[in-house]
Amino acid sequence: MRVLGLMSGTSADGVDAVLVRLEGRSARPRWRILAGAHTPYPPDLRERLVAVGQGRPLDAAAWLTLAEELTEHQAVAARACDPQGRAELVGCHGQTLWHRPPDGERRGASWQLLQGPLLAELLGRPVVFDFRSVDLALGGHGAPLVPATDAALLGRIGGWRALLNLGGIANLTLLPPPTGPDRNAPVQGWDCGPANTLLDLAVSRFSDGRLPFDADGAWARQGRIDEGRLQQWLREPYLQAPPPKSTGRELFGAADLDRRLAELGAGVEPADALATLTAFTAAVVGQDLARGPRPLELLVAGGGTRNGFLMEQLQRRCRGMAVRSLAGHGIAEDQREALAFALLAWWRWRGHPGSLPSVTGARRAAVLGVMAVPPPSGG
Ligand SMILES: Nc1ncnc2c1ncn2[C@@H]1O[C@H](COP(=O)(O)OP(=O)(O)OP(=O)(O)O)[C@@H](O)[C@H]1O
């Protein structure tokens, strides 16, 4: 089956799309990427999406307009990747506006903005969306969801294999080895902490809004890391908590950046602040990987793979493992999450459970997603 996956993540830089052929066993499908495309958000739409995610109030009419514009942009991204309309099914994540992890007895909740039936009508295809809700209803975190798709799409190696997403938020997957005492261990996965959310906010602030990110980490590279402060940040409660755990801009957003910059000192040089924040992202991952089974390799995806300074810090702080790009396995750095949502949609189509309670903490596995089917043409 030809499935189109659409993913727009917490950095809200745009929509990643992948057209993939999926066939065979649901648990371990044969797959081949047919096309990929990234469609940036128009600056005005991006500004509004980030602002409402940080608490800007909107009236109901404006919310409806935002949801409609976002949905129409998902259709633009779909057509950019699949202009001939070869997809038979579409999986669309939507845009996360707020994520509230479970807290004690209070279940979690998560909002991915999208008008699924409208997208189904615009594309003339069945669309699967709202992937997180049923896991949250079952007491889980509803995130991260990619550990399940990583396990299905990528083979195992002679030891533990780790995969890292360096998007707005950093999240890890740990795949157990195929043999040995850990061969029956469950797949692990969790949100580590900030990847680029704090960096992007800091760069935008230091450049008076002229720059969206620190290209290749060149600005941070000029600075000096405040290692003492970084080590103090590593002891924060979220970073010390065991999985299951999930997060977002709610914890690692503008207010968090304000606090960290204040702790670095009022006169901190932008380069020094960026160097410390970049090293902090890598150190969080290194601290997490040092706690569990030591992986043989760390495969990295997400926009952060284009930050050379961040990748150097990662190699330095994740000792004893080979740090490689996922691109070497036929998945470009901006395709992994879109591919995941194509597979999750395919699983929904087949009635195959897509969640991993060992990752999200849900009471049980479940089939994820709501499916909107376009009315018959001429209907
Ligand atoms: N050339 C570059 N140099 C440095 N950083 C870059 C570069 N290109 C992209 N990035 C970073 O990658 C980020 C986008 O990465 P990505 O698209 O993987 O995030 P996302 O999918 O929106 O987030 P998440 O995975 O947390 O949902 C940008 O916000 C920016 O910080």
Ligand SMILES: CC(=O)N[C@H]1[C@@H]2OC[C@@H](O2)[C@@H](O)[C@@H]1O[C@H](C)C(=O)O
């Ligand atoms: C609520 C939400 O959108 N969470 C995202 C975010 O971005 C990365 C990390 O936090 C991950 O947990 C998740 O997305 C990926 C695709 C996931 O669910 O695996």
